[in-house]
Amino acid sequence: MSKNKRIVSGIQPTGNLHLGNYLGAIRNWVVMQNEMKEGDDCVFFLADLHAITMPQAPDALAENVRNMAATLLASGIDPKQAIFFAQSDVAAHSEMAWLLNCVARIGWLNRMTQFKEKSGKNREGASVGLYTYPVLQAADVMLYQATHVPVGEDQKQHLELARDIATKFNNDYDEKIFNLPEPIIQKTAARVMSLRNGSSKMSKSDPSDLSRINLTDSNDDIAQKIRKAKTDPDPIPENESGLTDRPEAKNLLGIYSALKGVAINNVLQQFAGQGFGQFKPELAELVVSSVGPIRDKLSTFKDDPAEIDRILLAGAEKAAVIAEETLKKAYQVMGLRRRA
Ligand code: ATP
Ligand code: MG
Numbered sequence: 247m248s249k250n251k252r253i254v255s256g257i258q259p260t261g262n263l264h265l266g267n268y269l270g271a272i273r274n275w276v277v278m279q280n281e282m283k284e285g286d287d288c289v290f291f292l293a294d295l296h297a298i299t300m301p302q303a304p305d306a307l308a309e310n311v312r313n314m315a316a317t318l319l320a321s322g323i324d325p326k327q328a329i330f331f332a333q334s335d336v337a338a339h340s341e342m343a344w345l346l347n348c349v350a351r352i353g354w355l356n357r358m359t360q361f362k363e364k365s366g367k368n369r370e371g372a373s374v375g376l377y378t379y380p381v382l383q384a385a386d387v388m389l390y391q392a393t394h395v396p397v398g399e400d401q402k403q404h405l406e407l408a409r410d411i412a413t414k415f416n417n418d419y420d421e422k423i424f425n426l427p428e429p430i431i432q433k434t435a436a437r438v439m440s441l442r443n444g445s446s447k448m449s450k451s452d453p454s455d456l457s458r459i460n461l462t463d464s465n466d467d468i469a470q471k472i473r474k475a476k477t478d479p480d481p482i483p484e485n486e487s488g489l490t491d492r493p494e495a496k497n498l499l500g501i502y503s504a505l506k507g508v509a510i511n512n513v514l515q516q517f518a519g520q521g522f523g524q525f526k527p528e529l530a531e532l533v534v535s536s537v538g539p540i541r542d543k544l545s546t547f548k549d550d551p552a553e554i555d556r557i558l559l560a561g562a563e564k565a566a567v568i569a570e571e572t573l574k575k576a577y578q579v580m581g582l583r584r585r586a
Pocket of ligand 1: 448
């Protein structure tokens, strides 16, 4: 057989998902799933074991996992096409992470910039899990013999580390247990900015609800938030250079371009010369027609948490079959006695 692709990707479960999460993260999964060719696989999981590297309220975590699962399903993840599950439902992730912790070197982890950023000034008080976070990520992809891993700018270093760990493991035990995954550098992932301030990103932690479009907003809420979105009095320019120093204008046009799937220059040509008073209703209509169906499906899923659990467990069973095969080989070559 020629080389089939296996894409592996995880996302941390969070609540209050918004248009920025959708365009920057969720939609990429749906696109990857829909672009798969015969024989390829997508392995997508909710990274709840990664979430606990920082303090989590247990009830909120459990709810966020279901909420995130519902959002992904409502956005188009199809459990018949992709292997879709929660990380903690597949014990092999934790087990493999331990084996890899004993192969990864402290010096390698000390170079990881994410730990330095996330632990901040309180490094001594950070969890050990936060420190070995990238080793768990290495386990996540290596268990499935991932060929491709989508990475944003901030995750490139972690994928390099995963490749280093895989290489050392294969060398130390003189057997090719793990495939070395290649990065898929995300195609200009849309970065959506706050509707109230074009220089800060749309975020769930912004105290102003008017700053973001939540995936649960009603059509009226969406229309109202776009009507109130900050802009400037100038007309829409003919080309991108006319958006320099106009972050709010650029953001609204960028959202239109991302949702419509057309290049920003084409959007500018279509609306050049119009004011935002004319453009905003068009944008509102587009956002409503994109977010509305997701919101409605999301609410159906949320009414049936048992169905979400069934979908996640069925996905975990499929994932475990692949993961166990790799895990067993790893135990075996290390000389460990874990029973089959
Ligand atoms: P917080 O404010 O707590 O950091 P957030 O709104 O930034 O929350 P995250 O949970 O940090 O959301 O991010 C989840 C995913 O969504 C990540 O892949 C992140 O890159 C993406 N994302 C978050 N905000 C945006 C945004 N405004 N534009 C594009 N992508 C985004
Ligand atoms: Mg964030």
